[in-house]
Amino acid sequence: xxxxxxxxxxxxxxxxxxxxxxxxxxxxxxxxxxxxxxxxxxxxxxxxxxxxxxxxxxxxxxxxxxxxxxxxxxxxxxxxxxxxxxxxxxxxxxxxxxxxxxxxxxxxxxxxxxxxxxxxxxxxxxxxxxxxxxxxxxxxxxxxxxxxxxxxxxxxxxxxxxxxxxxxxxxxxxxxxxxxxxxxxxxxxxxxxxxxxxxxxxxxxxxxxxx
Amino acid sequence: xxxxxxxxxxxxxxxxxxxxxxxxxxxxxxxxxxxxxxxxxxxxxxxxxxxxxxxxxxxxxxxxxxxxxxxxxxxxxxxxxxxxxxxxxxxxxxxxxxxxxxxxxx
Numbered sequence: 001x002x003x004x005x006x007x008x009x010x011x012x013x014x015x016x017x018x019x020x021x022x023x024x025x026x027x028x029x030x031x032x033x034x035x036x037x038x039x040x041x042x043x044x045x046x047x048x049x050x051x052x053x054x055x056x057x058x059x060x061x062x063x064x065x066x067x068x069x070x071x072x073x074x075x076x077x078x079x080x081x082x083x084x085x086x087x088x089x090x091x092x093x094x095x096x097x098x099x100x101x102x103x104x105x106x107x108x109x110x111x112x113x114x115x116x117x118x119x120x121x122x123x124x125x126x127x128x129x130x131x132x133x134x135x136x137x138x139x140x141x142x143x144x145x146x147x148x149x150x151x152x153x154x155x156x157x158x159x160x161x162x163x164x165x166x167x168x169x170x171x172x173x174x175x176x177x178x179x180x181x182x183x184x185x186x187x188x189x190x191x192x193x194x195x196x197x198x199x200x201x202x203x204x205x206x207x208x209x210x211x
Numbered sequence: 212x213x214x215x216x217x218x219x220x221x222x223x224x225x226x227x228x229x230x231x232x233x234x235x236x237x238x239x240x241x242x243x244x245x246x247x248x249x250x251x252x253x254x255x256x257x258x259x260x261x262x263x264x265x266x267x268x269x270x271x272x273x274x275x276x277x278x279x280x281x282x283x284x285x286x287x288x289x290x291x292x293x294x295x296x297x298x299x300x301x302x303x304x305x306x307x308x309x310x311x312x313x314x315x316x317x
Contacts, residue, residue: 022257026253026257026279028276028277029230029253029276029277029278029279030230030249030250030253032231032276033230033231033234033249033252033253034249036231037231037234037249048248049248049249049250052248052249052250052251053248053249053250055250056248056250056251056253056254057250059254060254060257063258066261067261067262067263069263
Protein backbone atom coordinates (compact mmCIF):
# COMPACT_ATOMS: atom_id res chain seq x y z
CA UNK A 1 0.00 0.00 0.00
CA UNK A 2 2.83 2.41 0.83
CA UNK A 3 4.47 1.40 -2.45
CA UNK A 4 1.35 2.44 -4.28
CA UNK A 5 1.08 5.81 -2.59
CA UNK A 6 4.79 6.44 -3.17
CA UNK A 7 4.38 5.63 -6.84
CA UNK A 8 1.32 7.81 -7.08
CA UNK A 9 3.13 10.71 -5.45
CA UNK A 10 6.06 10.35 -7.84
CA UNK A 11 3.76 10.24 -10.84
CA UNK A 12 1.91 13.30 -9.55
CA UNK A 13 5.22 15.16 -9.34
CA UNK A 14 5.89 14.37 -13.01
CA UNK A 15 2.53 15.83 -14.02
CA UNK A 16 3.73 19.37 -13.19
CA UNK A 17 5.32 19.37 -16.64
CA UNK A 18 1.80 19.72 -18.07
CA UNK A 19 0.02 23.08 -18.31
CA UNK A 20 -1.94 23.82 -15.14
CA UNK A 21 -5.34 24.04 -16.82
CA UNK A 22 -4.83 20.66 -18.48
CA UNK A 23 -3.66 19.14 -15.20
CA UNK A 24 -6.73 20.41 -13.38
CA UNK A 25 -8.96 18.88 -16.03
CA UNK A 26 -7.17 15.56 -16.72
CA UNK A 27 -4.52 15.12 -14.02
CA UNK A 28 -6.40 12.70 -11.77
CA UNK A 29 -7.56 10.61 -14.71
CA UNK A 30 -4.01 10.31 -16.11
CA UNK A 31 -2.83 9.35 -12.64
CA UNK A 32 -5.50 6.63 -12.43
CA UNK A 33 -4.46 5.26 -15.83
CA UNK A 34 -0.78 5.36 -14.83
CA UNK A 35 -1.61 3.45 -11.65
CA UNK A 36 -3.71 0.95 -13.60
CA UNK A 37 -0.76 0.36 -15.95
CA UNK A 38 1.72 -0.07 -13.06
CA UNK A 39 3.29 -3.44 -12.30
CA UNK A 40 2.40 -4.94 -8.91
CA UNK A 41 4.83 -3.71 -6.27
CA UNK A 42 6.25 -0.97 -8.51
CA UNK A 43 7.41 1.93 -6.37
CA UNK A 44 8.90 4.40 -8.85
CA UNK A 45 8.12 5.47 -12.43
CA UNK A 46 10.28 3.83 -15.09
CA UNK A 47 12.64 6.02 -17.12
CA UNK A 48 10.59 5.59 -20.31
CA UNK A 49 7.32 6.50 -18.57
CA UNK A 50 8.97 9.53 -16.93
CA UNK A 51 10.43 10.70 -20.24
CA UNK A 52 7.02 10.27 -21.87
CA UNK A 53 5.29 12.41 -19.24
CA UNK A 54 7.94 15.13 -19.38
CA UNK A 55 8.05 15.37 -23.18
CA UNK A 56 4.25 15.18 -23.50
CA UNK A 57 3.84 17.89 -20.88
CA UNK A 58 6.42 20.19 -22.47
CA UNK A 59 4.94 19.55 -25.90
CA UNK A 60 1.52 20.63 -24.65
CA UNK A 61 3.00 23.81 -23.21
CA UNK A 62 4.72 24.64 -26.48
CA UNK A 63 1.95 23.68 -28.87
CA UNK A 64 -1.12 25.82 -28.31
CA UNK A 65 -4.47 24.09 -28.26
CA UNK A 66 -6.65 25.92 -30.74
CA UNK A 67 -9.81 24.77 -32.45
CA UNK A 68 -9.84 24.24 -36.21
CA UNK A 69 -12.66 26.74 -36.41
CA UNK A 70 -10.17 29.53 -35.64
CA UNK A 71 -7.55 29.13 -38.40
CA UNK A 72 -6.60 32.82 -38.29
CA UNK A 73 -5.74 32.66 -34.56
CA UNK A 74 -3.75 29.47 -35.17
CA UNK A 75 -1.78 31.24 -37.87
CA UNK A 76 -1.32 34.34 -35.69
CA UNK A 77 0.04 32.24 -32.82
CA UNK A 78 2.43 30.47 -35.20
CA UNK A 79 3.63 33.85 -36.46
CA UNK A 80 4.24 34.97 -32.88
CA UNK A 81 6.39 31.90 -32.24
CA UNK A 82 8.23 32.73 -35.47
CA UNK A 83 8.69 36.28 -34.15
CA UNK A 84 10.21 34.89 -30.95
CA UNK A 85 12.52 32.66 -33.01
CA UNK A 86 13.65 35.54 -35.26
CA UNK A 87 14.31 37.69 -32.18
CA UNK A 88 16.30 34.89 -30.53
CA UNK A 89 18.34 34.40 -33.70
CA UNK A 90 19.12 38.09 -34.03
CA UNK A 91 19.97 38.28 -30.34
CA UNK A 92 22.53 35.50 -30.78
CA UNK A 93 23.97 37.14 -33.90
CA UNK A 94 24.08 40.57 -32.26
CA UNK A 95 25.79 39.16 -29.16
CA UNK A 96 28.44 37.48 -31.28
CA UNK A 97 29.11 40.61 -33.32
CA UNK A 98 29.06 42.82 -30.21
CA UNK A 99 31.55 40.52 -28.54
CA UNK A 100 33.91 40.88 -31.49
CA UNK A 101 33.42 44.66 -31.63
CA UNK A 102 34.00 44.83 -27.89
CA UNK A 103 37.68 44.05 -28.38
CA UNK A 104 38.08 47.28 -30.36
CA UNK A 105 35.52 49.73 -28.94
CA UNK A 106 35.26 50.86 -25.34
CA UNK A 107 31.75 52.29 -25.72
CA UNK A 108 28.72 51.31 -27.79
CA UNK A 109 25.51 52.97 -28.80
CA UNK A 110 22.61 50.96 -27.39
CA UNK A 111 19.09 52.13 -26.63
CA UNK A 112 19.85 55.62 -27.97
CA UNK A 113 23.01 56.49 -26.05
CA UNK A 114 26.69 55.66 -25.80
CA UNK A 115 27.45 53.30 -22.99
CA UNK A 116 30.47 51.44 -21.66
CA UNK A 117 30.81 48.10 -23.40
CA UNK A 118 29.69 45.72 -20.59
CA UNK A 119 26.64 47.91 -19.88
CA UNK A 120 25.76 48.03 -23.59
CA UNK A 121 26.03 44.27 -23.92
CA UNK A 122 23.87 43.67 -20.83
CA UNK A 123 21.23 46.18 -21.94
CA UNK A 124 21.19 44.71 -25.46
CA UNK A 125 20.79 41.11 -24.27
CA UNK A 126 18.20 42.22 -21.68
CA UNK A 127 16.12 44.02 -24.33
CA UNK A 128 16.32 40.99 -26.61
CA UNK A 129 15.17 38.65 -23.84
CA UNK A 130 12.28 40.98 -22.98
CA UNK A 131 11.21 40.99 -26.64
CA UNK A 132 11.29 37.18 -26.79
CA UNK A 133 9.26 37.01 -23.58
CA UNK A 134 6.69 39.44 -25.02
CA UNK A 135 6.27 37.33 -28.17
CA UNK A 136 5.78 34.16 -26.12
CA UNK A 137 3.42 35.90 -23.70
CA UNK A 138 1.25 37.19 -26.54
CA UNK A 139 1.27 33.78 -28.27
CA UNK A 140 0.11 32.11 -25.10
CA UNK A 141 -2.51 34.68 -24.16
CA UNK A 142 -3.91 34.67 -27.69
CA UNK A 143 -4.11 30.89 -27.81
CA UNK A 144 -5.99 30.97 -24.50
CA UNK A 145 -8.43 33.40 -26.08
CA UNK A 146 -7.69 36.32 -23.75
CA UNK A 147 -9.36 39.31 -25.28
CA UNK A 148 -6.74 41.75 -23.96
CA UNK A 149 -4.07 39.84 -25.89
CA UNK A 150 -5.38 41.37 -29.12
CA UNK A 151 -5.16 44.87 -27.71
CA UNK A 152 -1.74 44.43 -26.06
CA UNK A 153 -0.41 42.82 -29.27
CA UNK A 154 -1.62 45.78 -31.27
CA UNK A 155 0.02 48.26 -28.88
CA UNK A 156 3.29 46.29 -29.00
CA UNK A 157 3.08 46.34 -32.77
CA UNK A 158 2.80 50.12 -32.58
CA UNK A 159 5.99 50.19 -30.48
CA UNK A 160 7.68 47.93 -33.06
CA UNK A 161 6.80 50.55 -35.69
CA UNK A 162 8.61 53.20 -33.62
CA UNK A 163 11.58 50.83 -33.29
CA UNK A 164 11.56 50.39 -37.07
CA UNK A 165 11.66 54.16 -37.62
CA UNK A 166 14.47 54.57 -35.08
CA UNK A 167 16.73 51.74 -36.24
CA UNK A 168 20.08 52.35 -37.94
CA UNK A 169 22.58 50.09 -39.66
CA UNK A 170 21.79 47.42 -42.25
CA UNK A 171 21.51 44.46 -39.85
CA UNK A 172 19.32 46.34 -37.40
CA UNK A 173 17.01 47.65 -40.13
CA UNK A 174 16.66 44.20 -41.73
CA UNK A 175 15.83 42.70 -38.34
CA UNK A 176 13.39 45.50 -37.49
CA UNK A 177 11.63 45.10 -40.86
CA UNK A 178 11.29 41.32 -40.47
CA UNK A 179 9.95 41.68 -36.92
CA UNK A 180 7.60 44.44 -38.04
CA UNK A 181 6.22 42.30 -40.90
CA UNK A 182 5.73 39.30 -38.62
CA UNK A 183 3.96 41.56 -36.12
CA UNK A 184 1.82 43.10 -38.87
CA UNK A 185 0.76 39.64 -40.03
CA UNK A 186 -0.06 38.49 -36.50
CA UNK A 187 -2.06 41.61 -35.62
CA UNK A 188 -3.94 41.50 -38.91
CA UNK A 189 -4.86 37.84 -38.30
CA UNK A 190 -5.93 38.54 -34.71
CA UNK A 191 -8.52 41.04 -35.93
CA UNK A 192 -10.01 38.81 -38.65
CA UNK A 193 -13.74 38.09 -38.27
CA UNK A 194 -13.16 34.35 -37.45
CA UNK A 195 -10.70 35.42 -34.73
CA UNK A 196 -13.28 37.76 -33.20
CA UNK A 197 -15.72 34.85 -32.99
CA UNK A 198 -13.03 32.76 -31.24
CA UNK A 199 -12.12 35.48 -28.72
CA UNK A 200 -15.76 36.21 -27.92
CA UNK A 201 -16.53 32.51 -27.39
CA UNK A 202 -13.48 32.08 -25.12
CA UNK A 203 -14.40 35.20 -23.16
CA UNK A 204 -17.83 33.78 -22.43
CA UNK A 205 -16.41 30.48 -21.16
CA UNK A 206 -13.84 32.29 -18.98
CA UNK A 207 -16.32 34.69 -17.40
CA UNK A 208 -18.84 31.93 -16.76
CA UNK A 209 -18.86 30.09 -13.41
CA UNK A 210 -16.19 27.48 -12.86
CA UNK A 211 -17.29 24.00 -11.84
CA UNK B 212 -1.20 10.61 -39.62
CA UNK B 213 0.93 9.21 -36.81
CA UNK B 214 0.51 5.58 -35.88
CA UNK B 215 -0.62 6.43 -32.34
CA UNK B 216 -3.32 8.75 -33.72
CA UNK B 217 -4.45 6.12 -36.21
CA UNK B 218 -4.68 3.48 -33.50
CA UNK B 219 -6.60 5.76 -31.10
CA UNK B 220 -9.15 6.63 -33.79
CA UNK B 221 -9.44 2.94 -34.69
CA UNK B 222 -10.06 2.04 -31.03
CA UNK B 223 -12.91 4.57 -30.97
CA UNK B 224 -14.37 3.47 -34.32
CA UNK B 225 -17.02 1.15 -32.91
CA UNK B 226 -18.00 2.99 -29.77
CA UNK B 227 -16.96 5.38 -27.01
CA UNK B 228 -14.13 4.37 -24.69
CA UNK B 229 -12.25 5.84 -21.74
CA UNK B 230 -8.48 6.35 -21.57
CA UNK B 231 -7.49 3.02 -20.06
CA UNK B 232 -9.92 1.22 -22.38
CA UNK B 233 -8.20 2.81 -25.39
CA UNK B 234 -4.76 1.66 -24.17
CA UNK B 235 -5.84 -1.98 -23.72
CA UNK B 236 -7.84 -1.95 -26.96
CA UNK B 237 -4.93 -0.58 -29.01
CA UNK B 238 -2.69 -3.22 -27.48
CA UNK B 239 -5.15 -5.90 -28.56
CA UNK B 240 -5.75 -4.53 -32.08
CA UNK B 241 -2.03 -4.29 -32.75
CA UNK B 242 -1.29 -7.75 -31.38
CA UNK B 243 0.61 -6.31 -28.39
CA UNK B 244 2.91 -4.31 -30.67
CA UNK B 245 1.65 -0.80 -29.86
CA UNK B 246 1.54 0.12 -26.19
CA UNK B 247 0.36 3.69 -25.73
CA UNK B 248 1.86 5.49 -22.78
CA UNK B 249 -0.60 7.54 -20.73
CA UNK B 250 1.29 10.81 -21.35
CA UNK B 251 1.22 10.29 -25.12
CA UNK B 252 -2.40 9.17 -25.04
CA UNK B 253 -3.79 12.17 -23.17
CA UNK B 254 -1.74 14.62 -25.23
CA UNK B 255 -3.14 12.99 -28.38
CA UNK B 256 -6.70 13.01 -26.99
CA UNK B 257 -6.41 16.72 -26.19
CA UNK B 258 -5.09 17.43 -29.69
CA UNK B 259 -7.80 15.31 -31.36
CA UNK B 260 -10.50 17.08 -29.34
CA UNK B 261 -9.10 20.46 -30.41
CA UNK B 262 -9.09 19.28 -34.02
CA UNK B 263 -12.68 18.11 -33.55
CA UNK B 264 -11.88 14.56 -34.70
CA UNK B 265 -13.07 13.18 -31.37
CA UNK B 266 -15.29 14.55 -28.60
CA UNK B 267 -16.04 13.76 -24.98
CA UNK B 268 -19.01 11.39 -25.04
CA UNK B 269 -19.82 11.26 -21.33
CA UNK B 270 -18.28 11.19 -17.87
CA UNK B 271 -18.77 8.38 -15.42
CA UNK B 272 -17.71 8.02 -11.82
CA UNK B 273 -16.43 4.51 -11.08
CA UNK B 274 -15.29 3.79 -7.51
CA UNK B 275 -15.10 7.50 -6.83
CA UNK B 276 -12.88 8.13 -9.84
CA UNK B 277 -13.82 10.12 -12.89
CA UNK B 278 -13.75 8.36 -16.24
CA UNK B 279 -14.13 10.40 -19.39
CA UNK B 280 -15.40 8.55 -22.45
CA UNK B 281 -14.37 9.73 -25.90
CA UNK B 282 -16.09 9.08 -29.22
CA UNK B 283 -15.32 9.73 -32.88
CA UNK B 284 -16.96 12.75 -34.50
CA UNK B 285 -18.20 12.52 -38.12
CA UNK B 286 -15.05 14.41 -39.16
CA UNK B 287 -12.98 11.86 -37.22
CA UNK B 288 -14.67 8.91 -38.97
CA UNK B 289 -14.02 10.54 -42.30
CA UNK B 290 -10.34 11.11 -41.54
CA UNK B 291 -9.86 7.58 -40.25
CA UNK B 292 -11.63 6.14 -43.32
CA UNK B 293 -9.45 8.17 -45.68
CA UNK B 294 -6.27 7.17 -43.85
CA UNK B 295 -7.27 3.48 -43.77
CA UNK B 296 -7.99 3.57 -47.52
CA UNK B 297 -4.60 5.17 -48.14
CA UNK B 298 -2.79 2.53 -46.08
CA UNK B 299 -4.77 -0.22 -47.78
CA UNK B 300 -3.81 1.10 -51.22
CA UNK B 301 -0.14 1.08 -50.21
CA UNK B 302 -0.40 -2.41 -48.75
CA UNK B 303 -2.16 -3.69 -51.87
CA UNK B 304 0.52 -2.17 -54.07
CA UNK B 305 3.24 -3.85 -51.99
CA UNK B 306 1.54 -7.24 -52.02
CA UNK B 307 0.82 -7.05 -55.75
CA UNK B 308 4.43 -6.33 -56.56
CA UNK B 309 5.67 -9.08 -54.30
CA UNK B 310 3.28 -11.44 -56.01
CA UNK B 311 4.40 -10.40 -59.50
CA UNK B 312 8.04 -10.97 -58.68
CA UNK B 313 7.25 -14.38 -57.26
CA UNK B 314 7.75 -13.33 -53.66
CA UNK B 315 4.30 -14.47 -52.63
CA UNK B 316 2.55 -17.65 -53.56
CA UNK B 317 -1.23 -17.56 -53.70
